[in-house]
Amino acid sequence: MRLTDLANPSRFLALTDRILPWLAVATLLAFAFGISQAYFAPDDYQQGATVKIMFIHVPAAWLGTFAWILMSIAGLGTLVWRHPLADVAAKAAAPIGAAFTLMCLVTGSLWGRPMWGTYWVWDARLTSVLVLFLMYLGVIALWRTIEDPTRAARVVAVLTLVGAINIPIIKFSVDWWNTLHQPASVLRLGGSTIHPTILVPLIVMLIAFTLLFLALHLAAMRNEIMRRRVRTLLIMQADAATGL
């Protein structure tokens, strides 16, 4: 099968039906391994056992931003190449990205309270992630506001590409401004500053969460294709009823 064959929604559905069970098993195995690694990881010398929140907070933050990057690439696919699955991919990614961004905010607050003495502070990192969450809600609302999915896709693609400016702001906010949030410690020039006994479980959890995202995204894309088929059939039924 060529990559261009995936542009056909029926072939895409057939492929996802074959891939999804394997992806679900791989996700479960990765989580079983990752959670066992996280359980036995040593406490941090400063933060104690609260470092265990990092094993869900960092993957959630990664997926919150990754989903927006994916939506931006899909937005280009919609505007430039008019790929039939690009807007399906963008629409399916939005609620999943919003959910992981919410997870990042909630787990971050619960980590911040014992470490910083506060659940929330209006610093650059926290505020830019909150803006990302609000932008996800805006995109979801926009999809629901415009009835024609093709027209909605173009409007959402423009909003998504403009909103992508927030991604580097989130990433570099801890370097550009004084923040309570710690600076980059995993992806940074000069290598990670985290000890391997904590870094390895974190990487396994990052892989597990990414597999989960891919499985959820493929399943949500499949639903979106079915939803569009239902819409087409409803229009055909209405046309038949009015004799058009």
Added chain:
Amino acid sequence: MNLGPHVGFIVTAYVAAIAIVAGLVAWIVFERRHLNRVLNEFEAHGIRRRSGRAQEDKA
């Protein structure tokens, strides 16, 4: 395993993460069932997309 004095924060964070993932999975599964049911109802009433009819004609 001793989670120290902040056990409540750690457990709540994990419970929140599980609840959010469970919500996502439930939304996708229920949506799929609902859409399948609607498509089957259309099929039962003989309403099909043009591409669906073309595939059947080929077979």
